[in-house]
Amino acid sequence: xxxxxxxxxxxxxxxxxxxxxxxxxxxxxxxxxxxxxxxxxxxxxxxxxxxxxxxxxxxxxxxxxxxxxxxxxxxxxxxxxxxxxxxxxxxxxxxxxxxxxxxxxxxxxxxxxxxxxxxxxxxxxxxxxxxxxxxxxxxxxxxxxxxxxxxxxxxxxxxxxxxxxxxxxxxxxxxxxxxxxxxxxxxxxxxxxxxxxxxxxxxxxxxxxxxxxxx
Amino acid sequence: xxxxxxxxxxxxxxxxxxxxxxxxxxxxxxxxxxxxxxxxxxxxxxxxxxxxxxxxxxxxxxxxxxxxxxxxxxxxxxxxxxxxxxxxxxxxxxxxxxxxxxxxxxxxxxxxxxxxxxxxxxxxxxxxxxxxxxxxxxxxxxxxxxxxxxxxxxxxxxxxxxxxxxxxxxxxxxxxxxxxxxxxxxxxxxxxxxxxxxxxxxxxxxxxxxxxxxxxxxxxxxxxxxxxxxxxxxxxxxxxxxxxxxxxxxxxxxxxxxxxxxxxxxxxxxxxxxxxxxxxxxxxxxxxxxxxxxxxxxxxxxxxxxxxxxxxxxxxxxxxxxxxxxxxxxxxxxxxxxxxxxxxxxxxxxxxxxxxxxxxxxxxxxxxxxxxxxxxxxxxxxxxxxxxxxxxxxxxxxxxxxxxxxxxxxxxxxxxxxxxxxxxxxxxxxxxxxxxxxxxx
Numbered sequence: 094x095x096x097x098x099x100x101x102x103x104x105x106x107x108x109x110x111x112x113x114x115x116x117x118x119x120x121x122x123x124x125x126x127x128x129x130x131x132x133x134x135x136x137x138x139x140x141x142x143x144x145x146x147x148x149x150x151x152x153x154x155x156x157x158x159x160x161x162x163x164x165x166x167x168x169x170x171x172x173x174x175x176x177x178x179x180x181x182x183x184x185x186x187x188x189x190x191x192x193x194x195x196x197x198x199x200x201x202x203x204x205x206x207x208x209x210x211x212x213x214x215x216x217x218x219x220x221x222x223x224x225x226x227x228x229x230x231x232x233x234x235x236x237x238x239x240x241x242x243x244x245x246x247x248x249x250x251x252x253x254x255x256x257x258x259x260x261x262x263x264x265x266x267x268x269x270x271x272x273x274x275x276x277x278x279x280x281x282x283x284x285x286x287x288x289x290x291x292x293x294x295x296x297x298x299x300x301x302x303x304x305x306x307x308x
Numbered sequence: 309x310x311x312x313x314x315x316x317x318x319x320x321x322x323x324x325x326x327x328x329x330x331x332x333x334x335x336x337x338x339x340x341x342x343x344x345x346x347x348x349x350x351x352x353x354x355x356x357x358x359x360x361x362x363x364x365x366x367x368x369x370x371x372x373x374x375x376x377x378x379x380x381x382x383x384x385x386x387x388x389x390x391x392x393x394x395x396x397x398x399x400x401x402x403x404x405x406x407x408x409x410x411x412x413x414x415x416x417x418x419x420x421x422x423x424x425x426x427x428x429x430x431x432x433x434x435x436x437x438x439x440x441x442x443x444x445x446x447x448x449x450x451x452x453x454x455x456x457x458x459x460x461x462x463x464x465x466x467x468x469x470x471x472x473x474x475x476x477x478x479x480x481x482x483x484x485x486x487x488x489x490x491x492x493x494x495x496x497x498x499x500x501x502x503x504x505x506x507x508x509x510x511x512x513x514x515x516x517x518x519x520x521x522x523x524x525x526x527x528x529x530x531x532x533x534x535x536x537x538x539x540x541x542x543x544x545x546x547x548x549x550x551x552x553x554x555x556x557x558x559x560x561x562x563x564x565x566x567x568x569x570x571x572x573x574x575x576x577x578x579x580x581x582x583x584x585x586x587x588x589x590x591x592x593x594x595x596x597x598x599x600x601x602x603x604x605x606x607x608x609x610x611x612x613x614x615x616x617x618x619x620x621x622x623x624x625x626x627x628x629x630x631x632x633x634x635x636x637x638x639x640x641x642x643x644x645x646x647x648x649x650x651x652x653x654x655x656x657x658x659x660x661x662x663x664x665x666x667x668x669x670x671x672x673x674x675x676x677x678x679x680x681x682x683x684x685x686x687x688x689x690x691x692x693x694x695x696x697x698x699x700x701x702x703x704x705x706x707x708x709x710x711x712x713x714x715x716x717x718x719x720x721x722x723x724x725x726x727x728x729x730x731x732x733x734x735x736x737x738x739x740x741x742x743x744x745x746x747x748x749x
Contacts, residue, residue, distance in 0.1 A: 102567040104606070108574045115578065152559070177566050204573035206581045 094217050097137060098123040099130035099144040099156060100175070105200070109143060112203070116210045125149065127159035134163055134170055141194075141217035146176040146183065157183055164195075171216045175200050179226040192258070192298045196222035211263075221258030221298045228256040231305040240304070243285040251278040256301045260294050318506060327509040330516045331445060333399040334437035337519075340388055341434020343427045344379060345372040379427075380420040383410070389423030392430070393527045402520050405537070407529040418530060426526040433522060436515045444508035447476040451501025454494040475500060478507075546723045549716075557617070564613040572606035575599045623664065630660045630687070634667055638685060642675035643700065645683040655694050658748040662720065663687070663696050666742045669717055670698040678702025678738060689746070693726075696742040704736035714740075724748045 096118050100106040103125075110120045121137035124130055126149045134142060142163060146156040160172040164187075171194030174187065184197050196216040202224065203209050212222035232253060235241050241249060247268075254264040265275045283290050286304055291297040321327060352368035379385040386407075396402040407419035414420075454475070472487035475497040479486075488494050529537060579599035582592040590596065626633040631649045638645040655663070667685060674683055680702030688695050708714040708730060718728040725745055732738040 102563070102571070105567055105571045105574070108571050108578070112574065112578055115581075147562070177562055177570065200567070200570040201573060203570065204577035206574075206577045209577075 094118045094141065094214065095137065095139040096120050096213070096217075097130065097133045097139045097142050099125070099127065099142065099148065099159070101125045101145060101148045109203070112206060113143075113210070113213070116206075118210075118213075127155040130156070130159045131162060134167055138167070139170060141171040141173060141213060143173045143175060143213065146174050154183065157186065161186065170194075171219065172196070173198065173213055173216045173222060175203070179224060179230065181227060181230050184223065184227045188299075188302060192221045192302065193219045194221075196258075197227060198222060198224045199226060215258065215260075220260075220294055223257050223298075223302075225253065225257055228253050231256065231302070235305050240286075244282060248278050248282050248285075251275065252282055252301065255279070255282075255297060256305065258294070258298050321509040322505050324509070327512065329399045330509070330512045331441055333395055333516060334441045334512060336399075337392055337395055337430070338434055338438050340392055340427065341430045341438065343431055345375040345428065346431060348372045348375040376424055377415065380417060380424050381414040383420065385424040385427060386410075386417075386420050389426050389527050392426070393523060396520065396523050400516065400520060402523055404524055404528045405534075407527075408533050408536075419533075422526045422530070426522055429522055429526075430519075433515065433519045437512070437519065440508070440511045440515050443476065443478050444504050444511050447478075448501045448504030448508055451475060451477075451497045451504065454488065454497040454501075455491070458491050458494045478504065542719075542723045545719045549720060549723075557621070560613075560617055565610045565617070568606055568610040568613065572603045572610065575603040575606060579603065622661070626657075626660060626664055629654060630663055633660070633664050634685060634687065637664070637668055637671065641671045641683065643671075643678075643680050643683050645671065645685055647685045647687075649687040651687055651689045651694060653689065653746055655744070656747045659694060659724065659744050659746060662724065662726070663694060663742065663744055666717055666721065667696060667698065669713055670740055670742075673706070673713060674698070674700045674702060674738070677706065678704075678736070680736070680738075690743075692746055694744045694746055696744070697739060698742075699737060699739040701737050703734075704732045704738050705734045706730055706732035706738050706740070717742075 096113055098106060098109050098113075098120060100109060100123070106123050106125070110123050113120055121139050122133040124133055127144075130142065130144055142160065144156045144160055146154055148155045157174060160174055163170055163172055172187075173196035174183070175198055176183075177200050179197075179199060187195050187197055194216055196212060198209070198212060202212070216222050232241065232249070241252070244252065250268060251264055254267055259267065261272055261275045261279065264270070265272045268275070270278075280290070282288075288300050288304060291300055349368045349372040352371045353364060356364040356367075376385075379388075390406065393404055393406065397404065407422075410417045410420065454473075458473075472489045473494075475486040475488060477486050477500055486497070486500065488497050528534065576599070579596045582590075582596035582599060584591050623633060623636075625636050630651070634647055634649065638647040654660075671683065671685075674680055678700045680700035683698065683700045686695075686697040686699075688697075706714065708718060708728075714728070714730065721728050721742055721744065727741075727743045729741040729743075730738075732740070
């Protein structure tokens with residue numbers, strides 16, 4: 094897998110490069126701002142971009158804007174945004190239209206090396222990786238509206254993991270359940286919420302996020 | 309100034325832009341010099357057709373008062389006075405802030421009544437201004453032309469005695485007129501004109517100065533309103549300052565300790581992976597050791613940054629008083645600093661904090677810009693004020709507009725009605741004095 098990294102904090106950037114290379118991926122370029130990111134993507138056409146949201150020169154959302162630009166100009170390149178804080182507004186902008194090949198994670202998640210690399214690989218393969226903070230904020234809003242009342246607590250856990258973009262196998266591993274049990278929960282959730290059954294994982298994410306009022 | 313210099317100034321004075329603008333002001337403000345209440349008074353008296361009994365005078369006074377009330381109530385007094393203020397601002401450079409809009413009832417409008425008083429006082433000042441322009445400038449100019457008129461219209465045969473021609477001078481009111489009867493005499497008139505024109509700019513300047521004084525005193529926002537305006541301004545600055553500090557704090561955390569800890573966690577995560585999940589088997593011990601080392605360094609760095617940040621918010625030593633806090637500040641100063649403190653009454657904590665950060669900023673400024681060898685910090689109490697004096701023997705030339713943080717300091721000090729004085733001639737030394745009330749608010 095070929096990766097371009099954009100992160101302005103030098104030590105963190107070096108750590109990311111090392112982490113991904115140790116996991117056997119190729120880091121084509123590691124840059125420190127949005128403009129350089131666009132240039133490197135055009136030059137290397139990587140599978141996935143891992144980028145910070147807040148970067149020079151303005152230190153607001155330069156990374157996010159570069160990512161949205163990439164979604165338009167290089168639809169084949171997946172983008173995984175990293176940030177030190179979560180804004181559901183940013184998630185909504187990223188997921189606008191499609192959840193395929195999009196990720197938004199807190200930087201803290203990088204500490205769980207295996208889980209983080211899995212998320213990078215999943216996004217690069219056209220999947221979704223949404224931070225559990227994003228998902229829990231969305232779930233809180235829906236819970237207040239009473240939309241999730243029909244679900245059992247277990248089904249809510251499964252719903253949250255689906256919203257994060259995990260596959261059934263991933264959900265089974267995370268909750269220590271069998272694949273069959275997870276599939277049963279998923280079918281039950283879709284029936285209770287009146288969602289159309291979806292075949293692919295990222296359509297499913299989108300359906301769930303739409304239901305939660307985002308994406 | 310030498311005698312020739314004085315003479316040159318006097319000769320140039322009538323032709324300066326200032327003289328021109330002052331004359332223009334006198335002329336343009338003249339229509340505002342006949343106050344309507346006065347016209348009401350005169351009008352009533354003349355309607356009575358010479359019957360000036362005390363009753364007529366009483367009615368006339370009542371009419372004048374009524375006109376005044378109407379002028380204030382309708383806001384016309386404010387508008388007329390506003391025109392004067394605008395004229396004074398654009399022609400005389402007399403910048404007086406407009407009073408705030410009327411807040412209460414129409415008749416208790418303080419600024420409106422002050423405007424009315426100004427309009428009444430314009431009767432004497434305006435007439436004096438008009439007199440100065442008419443007698444000194446206009447008559448002076450006319451006098452200059454006497455020889456010309458004489459030659460044009462008094463072309464008489466020798467020996468004929470002509471009636472005398474009257475020359476206007478500023479002394480006419482003393483009685484007795486300056487008259488010319490011969491052609492050479494017109495040159496005396498011409499000389500009088502020169503003298504009047506030379507005196508004219510100083511006369512207008514004097515009468516206009518009186519008018520300026522009235523405008524400043526009566527057409528400004530008033531003392532309480534000015535105070536209110538100052539408070540609003542400093543409050544806005546304080547709010548902006550607080551918001552900017554929070555923003556800076558967030559930024560420092562985000563770019564410092566927070567990302568440092570994220571990197572540390574990442575290094576530990578990678579190290580754990582290198583150590584293997586279970587058993588005694590370690591896949592890559594050397595790499596694990598290196599990563600743990602990097603994580604340890606990251607933890608130390610983050611701790612250091614957090615400590616600095618916390619101290620920037622509130623130095624713990626301040627809790628023991630300003631003297632101790634300044635002593636520890638002086639001890640860590642880049643340029644050797646000598647401290648003397650004699651403050652018998654302890655200021656409130658907020659004042660101590662402001663004084664401390666002022667001293668810290670001034671020391672940092674000196675270290676950055678002054679190239680000084682020593683600094684002295686003196687803290688004393690003067691009449692309910694805490695005076696912090698920071699003097700260095702450096703190169704001087706400290707300028708609050710030079711972006712050295714002095715302007716920001718002055719703003720912060722102003723919030724508690726304090727003052728910042730800068731004495732920093734080029735070549736040094738620099739002495740900056742901060743005065744703060746002992747208690748805020």
